[in-house]
Amino acid sequence: MSEPTITPDIMRISWGPQHPMSGQTRILLDLDGEKIHKITADLGFTHRGMEKILENRTFLKGIIPIERMAMIDTPNIGIGYVMATEEVLGIEVPERANWIRSLVCEMSRISSHLYAFGLQVEATGFFPAVFLWTTADRVLLLDLLEELTGARFSYNFFLPGGVMKDLPEGFEDRVIEIVHYLRRRFKDYWTAMIENVLFEIRCNDVGILTPENAIRLGACGPVVRGSGQPIDVRRDEPYAAYADLDFDVITEPACDSMARTKVRFREIGESLKMMEQIANEIPGGPIRTRFPLFTRSKPGEAYSRVETARGEMGIHMFTNVGMNPYRVKINSPSLRHMYIFERLCELDRMTMADVPVVVNSLDVWYLDADR
């Protein structure tokens, strides 16, 4: 990093990468007393060269590393890569497979939003109570996912042309059981945290991102919806089974950290609605079409967009004649939000105590930004 000139009354603090709240990155904070003067993000601590790795693997083997981009939300990232592969190779997906994909994606989204909510609560000083509640509730979802896919993280469950396995016997009933349980729990969370006066004091009017700035700076996902803009890839260009599912695009008008937290929280309710609908109405039929292990591609390209828990992710895949992609460009939501985080202290007044609240309300996942 090149060192900018520091005037005598500005103090520079290095926040992370070993700080318990910072995650795997370093953020340089130039402080003027308590007020943040400038934020500089020093990314790359977990850069693994994902795009180069994918160039050297066959289409099928690429599914394994790309899901490591964000361990908390692997299916939503895997589906983007698999959809791009299907588009370049011209593979059709059966309807039942699409519904199973949506089910897994929504379960993962709930798990990721619960984790983000737990971290947000932790950042405001309520550790450990609610963080442990959300962790305990996530275990129920992970148990279900383990039963379906065989793994608690990093499922590698989506293949070009479908999914790996069909739903086990009685799985739909267990999904509905969990949906009812989690709905009860969310009432508890709402009264315990969202309506908690201390939580409101820490989050209201902190890190305000106006709708114009959100659009101009490239916000996506819950961040842009927290600024009142109904932008959601699942609605704008439906993939998997989202065209057939009933859900609302959640927006909040307040534009602050609280609005972004509420958007995530209310999205969990929409995901539960979708899970219930999938469990009740899933169509029958085959779960995958044949995908030969050694498939040769023709020259072409495909750009797939999916809505991960953190926002829009794009996978741009270029192919030549061969068994590997020629180039894969991963457009991750966290990198976009990291730039917004750098700029937020200039757009709105921010103090040192607000930094963990704001960075968690943006839900930046550094491994996703670093790739």
Place this chain on the structure above:
Amino acid sequence: MSSVNEAEFVDAISASHSESIESATILRSKRVSVVVKLEAILEVAEALRDEYGFKTPSAAGGVDYNREDRMQMIYYLFNPDSKITLTYRVDLPRDDPSLPTLTGIWEAMSFHEREAHEMFGIEFEGHSNMIPLLITPDWRGGYPLRKDFKGEAPAE
């Protein structure tokens, strides 16, 4: 002008900037590609933002076509009204890939241009903060995403 479908957009930009662009094509629904001439990149970018509503910058990155001796810089833009994703491309010579920065038009392209610089060696004239984004500053191994990258540091 901002909320139009793909075909209307391609017709409009082909008519208004016929001298400046090399091609404008619909890849599939909600995906449009515009290849621009290097000397007109700023002028067309400004029109895309102000007249055609591509206000949201999504990302930017390069592609190395070493056999054709060229590189392509791609900017990913999104129109929040018509929900069209545009890939805005410019071809660059491989021995001297440089272009004017687009951070004056989409400020958030800053991080993505820094990444393209360290990964492909593309120069962005006028970028105010061209320091490495992901790779460590003392990296001497070349440009990792170029096709002739071997993964070895040159002998000193």
